[in-house]
Amino acid sequence: ETGVTQTPRHLVMGMTNKKSLKCEQHLGHNAMYWYKQSAKKPLELMFVYNFKEQTENNSVPSRFSPECPNSSHLFLHLHTLQPEDSALYLCASSQGPSSGNTIYFGEGSWLTVV
Amino acid sequence: QKEVEQNSGPLSVPEGAIASLNCTYSDRGSQSFFWYRQYSGKSPELIMSIYSNGDKEDGRFTAQLNKASQYVSLLIRDSQPSDSATYLCAVGDAGGTSYGKLTFGQGTILTVHP
Numbered sequence: 066e067t068g069v070t071q072t073p074r075h076l077v078m079g080m081t082n083k084k085s086l087k088c089e090q091h092l093g094h095n096a097m098y099w100y101k102q103s104a105k106k107p108l109e110l111m112f113v114y115n116f117k118e119q120t121e122n123n124s125v126p127s128r129f130s131p132e133c134p135n136s137s138h139l140f141l142h143l144h145t146l147q148p149e150d151s152a153l154y155l156c157a158s159s160q161g162p163s164s165g166n167t168i169y170f171g172e173g174s175w176l177t178v179v
Numbered sequence: 180q181k182e183v184e185q186n187s188g189p190l191s192v193p194e195g196a197i198a199s200l201n202c203t204y205s206d207r208g209s210q211s212f213f214w215y216r217q218y219s220g221k222s223p224e225l226i227m228s229i230y231s232n233g234d235k236e237d238g239r240f241t242a243q244l245n246k247a248s249q250y251v252s253l254l255i256r257d258s259q260p261s262d263s264a265t266y267l268c269a270v271g272d273a274g275g276t277s278y279g280k281l282t283f284g285q286g287t288i289l290t291v292h293p
Binding site: 107 | 183215221224284285
């Protein structure tokens with residue numbers, strides 16, 4: 066139990082579907098993140114939110130749409146994805162605005178686009 | 180383009196031996212350094228963080244940082260089969276406003292055989 070909960074853990078969707086990934090952190094942190102982990106590639110930062118304001122969009126395609134209604138919840142809305150978007154999507158949180166603060170990952174959502 | 184390089188391995192060591200994992204990074208201004216362990220099919224979990232030159236020990240783990248050489252390593256003493264996993268090196272941006280903008284290496288696969 067990491068204090069960061071992600072649902073669903075596994076998702077299979079067609080290229081025309083719309084789905085959402087959900088993340089909730091129970092650590093009282095101020096910052097939340099979405100990372101993508103593809104096979105044979107390093108973890109890639111997608112989005113950063115601090116106090117529910119987006120502070121980073123790492124050139125992510127618009128078919129990925131994040132939403133952060135408060136400091137504890139983070140969503141990733143998915144639409145018209147491509148098969149190459151199949152990956153493990155990791156939510157994470159940290160306490161403050163410095164990269165010196167440790168980030169804690171959720172268990173991840175395995176996404177398969179067919 | 181900030182880069183973090185790790186030998187992808189696999190690194191195979193016998194049980195009870197010392198496993199040495201290495202990482203180099205390109206951004207000389209980096210200030211925070213992390214080692215994460217990731218079991219197959221699971222999310223990364225933090226093993227060690229280090230911010231200053233020198234060694235930092237925590238149980239069987241020792242992190243070593245040499246900023247002049249842009250090099251960080253992780254030593255695992257008395258390696259156990261349960262240490263078999265992928266070890267991710269992560270480097271944080273310089274500056275106090277970089278919200279968890281960690282750059283990850285590709286990871287080193289460690290196998291500890293009985």
